[in-house]
Amino acid sequence: MDRRQRKTREAIFKAFILLLSKKNFHSITVGEIIALADVGRATFYAHFETKDFLLKDLCAELFDHLFDAEENTPNASSNMFDCDMHDCVFLHLFNHVQNNDNNIRKLLSCKNNTLFLEYFKNGITRLVASHLADFQEKKPDVLPEDFWINHITATFIETLRWWLERDMQQSPEVITEYFLQAV
Amino acid sequence: MDRRQRKTREAIFKAFILLLSKKNFHSITVGEIIALADVGRATFYAHFETKDFLLKDLCAELFDHLFDAEENTPNASSNMFDCDMHDCVFLHLFNHVQNNDNNIRKLLSCKNNTLFLEYFKNGITRLVASHLADFQEKKPDVLPEDFWINHITATFIETLRWWLERDMQQSPEVITEYFLQAV
C-alpha cells in the first residue's frame, strides 16, 4: 500500500479515536476529524464512504486480528472452560483488554463503548459458536442451541462492560471466575 | 393539560412511531415527522427540544407507567422467581410485550430496538434491585451484588431480544422458563 495512503489512514484513525474519547459519536463531524487529522476533505471521502464506514473499518482493524489470533492459538483444542489450566479463551480476552492491546481499552471505556461492544459481540459469537462442543454438556436441556450461544456471548459482553465501568479493579482471573460463575 | 397540546403531542408520537417502524432513527428528519403529524415546525420545537428528547420522552411515556404498574401489583410481595404460581414478574413483562400494550411490541421489534432496549434496561434494573431479596439466595457467593443484579437484568434483556428476533414464536411461559434456566 502507498505510504501516503497509510499515513492519512492512520492520521484519520488517530484523530477519530481522540475525538471518540471526548464526545459522542453522533456529534463528531467530518470537519472535526479532517481538521485534527490535517487532511483534505476530498481525501477523507476517498478513504471512507461515510463516518459510519470509518467506525466499521476501525473496529475491523482493531478487533479482527485479535479474534483470528485467538482462534489459532496452540491451545485452541483444549476445553474452552478449562480455566485452571490458564488455557481459558475468555481469560485470554480479558488479558488482552487489560494489556490495552491496540488501544482497545481506551475505546471500550469511552462514552461510545456500546458501539464497540456491539461489534465485539459479533466476534465473540463466532468464537463461542466454533467452540460449541466444549460447553454443550453444561447447557440445560430445554434451551435451544442458539439461545444458549447468545446467552454465553451476552454474559461475556456484560461482564466486560461491568468490569470496564469499575475501572478494571479486579484481576483478569477474578473476572473470568465471575463470568464462569454467572454462566 | 390543554387539549391542543395533548393532540399535537400524540400526533407527533404517533407519526414518530410509524416512522421508526419503517426506517432508522438517525435517518428520520424533523421535516418528516411534522409532515406526517401535520403540525407546524415551530410547534414541534415548542414540545421537544430536539429529536433525541422526543425519543426520550416517548420511552418515558411508554415504559415508566409499565414498571410502576408492575411494582404495585398485589402479588408484588411474593417471590419474584415463583413462576409456577404465575406470579413471576418476568412472566408479566413478557405477557405485556406479547399483548403489544402501548405499541411496545412494534418499537422493540423495529430496527431501532437497541435504543429502546437500552432504556428498558434501566427500568428492569430498578425492578430487579427492588426485589433483590427474592433471589439473593441463588447468587453464587463469590459474585458481588451489583454484578449479580446486572447479570439478571442483562439476561432478561437478551432473552427478550432473542424472542423478538424470532418473531415471538414461543409462548411467554416458555420464554420465562428459558430465562429462569439461563439465570
Added chain:
DNA sequence: ACTATTACCGAACAATATATTCCATAACAA
C-alpha cells in the same frame, strides 16, 4: 533517472437538515 500513475490539497459547490424567529389566527379557560 525518467515516466506514468496515484494520492493529495483546497476551495468551491449543491443539497439537506437543524433550530430559531416572527406574526397572524384560532382554540382554550376563566
Added chain:
DNA sequence: TTGTTATGGAATATATTGTTCGGTAATAGT
C-alpha cells in the same frame, strides 16, 4: 366575553454532508 396560550406557516441563519475539479507532489516500475 376576555385575556391567555398553542398553533400554523413562512422566512431565515447556521451547519453538515458528500461531490467535483484542477493543480501539485509523492510514489512505483522500468
